[in-house]
Amino acid sequence: MELWLFIIIGAVAIIAAAMMLISENAIYSALFLILNFACIAFFFLMLNAAFVAMVQIAVYAGAIMVLFLFVIMLLGAERVLPEAQPRFRWLTPAAIILALVFLAVSTLAIIKGEIDLTRPKLEEPMVRAVHAVDGVPAVDVYLDGEQVARNVAFGEASSFESRATGRYDAQIFPAGADPETDDPLAEYPVNLVPGVTLSLAAIGNAQEPELVAVTEDLGQVDDKDALRVVAINALHGRMAIDVVDDTDSGNRRALVENVPYGKASDVIEIEKDTYNIGVYPAGSSRTRLMGIDDEDLEAGTAVLWIFTEQRQDDNSYTSTIVNLETDARPPFGSPAHVGQLLFSRYVLPFELVSLLLLVAMIGAIVLTHERLAPRRRFVRRLANVPAGLERSLPGETGD
Amino acid sequence: MEASEVSIELYVLLSAILFIMGTMGVLLRRNAILIFMSVELMLNAANLALAAFARQWGNGDGHVMVFFVMTVAAAEVAVGLALIVAIFRTKKSIDIDDLHLFRG
Numbered sequence: 284m285e286l287w288l289f290i291i292i293g294a295v296a297i298i299a300a301a302m303m304l305i306s307e308n309a310i311y312s313a314l315f316l317i318l319n320f321a322c323i324a325f326f327f328l329m330l331n332a333a334f335v336a337m338v339q340i341a342v343y344a345g346a347i348m349v350l351f352l353f354v355i356m357l358l359g360a361e362r363v364l365p366e367a368q369p370r371f372r373w374l375t376p377a378a379i380i381l382a383l384v385f386l387a388v389s390t391l392a393i394i395k396g397e398i399d400l401t402r403p404k405l406e407e408p409m410v411r412a413v414h415a416v417d418g419v420p421a422v423d424v425y426l427d428g429e430q431v432a433r434n435v436a437f438g439e440a441s442s443f444e445s446r447a448t449g450r451y452d453a454q455i456f457p458a459g460a461d462p463e464t465d466d467p468l469a470e471y472p473v474n475l476v477p478g479v480t481l482s483l484a485a486i487g488n489a490q491e492p493e494l495v496a497v498t499e500d501l502g503q504v505d506d507k508d509a510l511r512v513v514a515i516n517a518l519h520g521r522m523a524i525d526v527v528d529d530t531d532s533g534n535r536r537a538l539v540e541n542v543p544y545g546k547a548s549d550v551i552e553i554e555k556d557t558y559n560i561g562v563y564p565a566g567s568s569r570t571r572l573m574g575i576d577d578e579d580l581e582a583g584t585a586v587l588w589i590f591t592e593q594r595q596d597d598n599s600y601t602s603t604i605v606n607l608e609t610d611a612r613p614p615f616g617s618p619a620h621v622g623q624l625l626f627s628r629y630v631l632p633f634e635l636v637s638l639l640l641l642v643a644m645i646g647a648i649v650l651t652h653e654r655l656a657p658r659r660r661f662v663r664r665l666a667n668v669p670a671g672l673e674r675s676l677p678g679e680t681g682d
Numbered sequence: 683m684e685a686s687e688v689s690i691e692l693y694v695l696l697s698a699i700l701f702i703m704g705t706m707g708v709l710l711r712r713n714a715i716l717i718f719m720s721v722e723l724m725l726n727a728a729n730l731a732l733a734a735f736a737r738q739w740g741n742g743d744g745h746v747m748v749f750f751v752m753t754v755a756a757a758e759v760a761v762g763l764a765l766i767v768a769i770f771r772t773k774k775s776i777d778i779d780d781l782h783l784f785r786g
Contacts, residue, residue, distance in 0.1 A: 285687040293696050300703045300723055309715050316719050319700075323726050326696075327748075329688070330737045335729075335748045342752055347722070347759050354763045355715055360776050362713075378709040382702045389698040393691050616736075616745055624742050625749070632746075636753045643757035650764035 289329065296322035307362055309355045313348060320344040332616040407445040408475035409501075412455075413482050414439060415517055415589045415605045416468065418489035421458035426451040426473070431483070434458045438605045440587075443480065443501075450474050453494055455485045468492040482607075484589055486517035486545065497547040501585050501612050509552045510584045511611065516542040517591035518572065519600060523565035524590065529574060530559045541565045555582040562590050573602035585609045693734035700727035714766050714776040718759070725755050 299319040306312040320343045327336035355361060412424035412432035424432045424441070432441030435458075451474075454467035471494035473481060482497040500511055514526050521544040528536040538560070539548035561574040573590060580586060589605035613619035625633050700723060707720025729748045736744025770776050 289688045289692060293692075296696070297699060297703070300700055303716075303719065303723070304703060304707045304711070309713055312716055312719060316723065319723065320726060323730055326693070326730055327733050330693070330733045332733045332736065332745055332748070335733060335745050338749065338752060339729075342756060343722075343726070347756060350759060350763060351715065351719060354767065358715075358767065358770050358776065360713065360715060360770070375710055378706055382706050385705075386698065386702050390695060393694050393698070615740065615742065620742050621745050621749065624746050628743075629746050632750060636750050640753060640757050643760045647760045647764040650761065650768050 285329070289326075292322050292325050296326075309361050310352065313351050313355060316351075317344050317348050320348070330616075334616060334618040334621045337618075408448060408477060408479045408481065409443040409445050410473075410475065410481045410483060411443045412441045413484040413587070413589065413605065413607065415515075415591050415603075416455075416485045416487055416489065416492045417519070417591065417593050419457055419468065419492070422468070422485055423456045423458050423460060423462075424483060424485070425454045425456065425462050425467075428454075428462050430462075438603070440482070440607050443609075446475055448475055448477055453483050453496070455483075455492065455494055469494045471496060482587060484515055484517075484547075484587075486515065486589065486591060488519065488594065493545050495545055495547055497587065498550075499585055499587065499609070500550050501609060504552065504583050504611050506552065506554075508555050508582050510555055510580055510582055510586060511550050511552055512538065512580075512586045512588070513550045514539055514542060514548045515587070515589045516544050516546060516548075517589050518544065518602075519592045519594075524572065525563045525565050525567075526588070526590075527561045527563055527568070528553075528558060529561040529571075530556070535561075535568065553580070555580055560588075573604060575604055575606065578606075581608075583611050585611050690734050690738045694731055697727045697731040697734070700724075700730070712777050712779050714769070714778050714781075715763075717778065718762050718766070722755060722759070725751055 296319050299315045299322065303312045303315040303319065306315060320339060324336045324339040324344065327333075327339055410426065410431055412422070412435055414422045414435040414437055416422065416437070419437070421434045421436050422432075423430060423434065426446060431444055431446075431453075435441050450472065453471045453473045454462065455469050456462060456465060456467050468489075469485065469487075469492040471483070473483070473496050475481065480499045480501045482499050484495045484497055485492055486495055487493045495515055495517075497513055497515060499513060504510060516524050518524065523541050523543045525540045526538045526542070526548070528538055538551060538553065542548045542565075558578050558580055559574060559576045560578060562572045564570060564572065575588075585608070587605075587607040587609070589607075591603050591605065592600040593603050594600055613623065704720045704722075704724030704727060707723065708717050711717055711720065729751055732744045732748050732751070736742065736748075766776055769781065773780055
């Protein structure tokens with residue numbers, strides 16, 4: 284089905300291009316070119332490039348071709364007068380032969396080249412740090428002595444950073460410590476593989492801090508009404524917990540069960556809704572240890588919950604929930620995806636292209652500008668010339 | 683991303699064919715505006731290849747490149763058509779065979 288669609292639209296695209304080339308009238312050529320652009324926009328859609336397809340229609344087939352048609356009509360240049368003999372008669376056969384040779388060579392290169400095109404490239408691993416250590420105001424996190432996050436406050440997360448693939452020793456320090464001389468609060472070996480998104484969560488208390496590496500899934504959520512949730516048990520009592528959906532008290536539903544201390548649950552997908560989430564000791568539904576009430580969970584996000592406790596001055600513990608929400612990666616080729624790329628990795632090229640457009644705008648004005656200013660200066664000079672002389676002066680007669 | 687029925691070779695081949703047609707237009711037509719439109723066709727053929735490879739590698743960089751190519755094409759069209767209008771004013775023709783300043 285898709286192949287047939289490709290063949291039909293491809294044939295239309297090639298025929299439109301050919302008609303554009305052989306039309307004597309430039310207006311018809313422009314219209315055939317618009318048809319060709321529409322076909323290419325269709326191919327962009329087939330290639331999961333929705334944003335590019337829309338820009339193709341709006342900017343190319345719309346704005347640019349309207350400009351072409353406008354200039355053709357403005358100049359009345361629909362057709363170039365047929366000249367008795369073209370200046371380069373040998374050019375036509377030479378161009379056709381060269382084109383056929385080029386086509387043959389490129390076809391051979393594409394089909395027989397045995398280029399390995401099937402290997403999908405995974406994205407670089409990403410890592411961030413989450414601080415949930417009771418009794419430490421802020422932490423720095425290092426991977427093999429290289430700083431990942433600086434001064435992360437309690438309950439906060441650093442932003443995701445990409446790191447090269449490989450094995451690292453993740454270390455967590457109190458904020459401002461020198462990794463060369465000071466002892467880390469905790470260490471944890473991590474293995475970064477391509478495509479993985481890792482959250483290094485520091486849990487526990489100042490005496491016994493621990494690092495938990497949670498693999499998060501920021502990939503596109505397939506169901507558009509769903510989101511991903513992962514929970515970490517960091518309760519100081521070190522009991523295993525269940526995380527239960529308490530929204531409807533008559534019909535409780537365990538989201539994740541039996542998460543031991545210092546471990547992360549599996550990543551689960553749930554529907555977007557307003558939830559009451561309760562945390563219970565594993566297997567029991569009587570004592571609600573803590574909970575999040577009336578929590579709006581939005582679709583297309585990845586949520587990380589860390590259930591922990593903070594020690595108060597009177598040695599009692601209050602339960603604390605670190606609730607971190609990250610947007611899942613937008614679908615491939617969507618406007619959000621292209622926009623994110625443009626505003627992260629391609630800011631400088633984007634600025635340069637904007638500058639280029641500005642220069643082109645000024646260039647268009649300068650090129651088509653009627654050169655009035657110099658002529659007026661010339662006329663002003665003429666006024667000083669004695670009468671009768673001006674006709675003999677060389678120069679502008681005006682047209 | 684699910685595998686597609688249409689392999690990337692077909693897209694690249696189509697892109698090569700369109701590119702060559704654009705080249706032929708540049709070489710063979712004498713109307714300056716048509717030459718310009720052929721250049722647009724070549725740019726679009728390149729865009730098609732870029733989008734095809736972007737899908738193949740699951741990498742959005744190709745889409746950003748397509749976006750940049752479109753922007754540059756817009757700039758080029760603005761300047762190019764301004765040039766054509768300026769030439770038409772002096773030569774009263776946009777036949778490129780008429781645009782020889784040096785006799786020879």
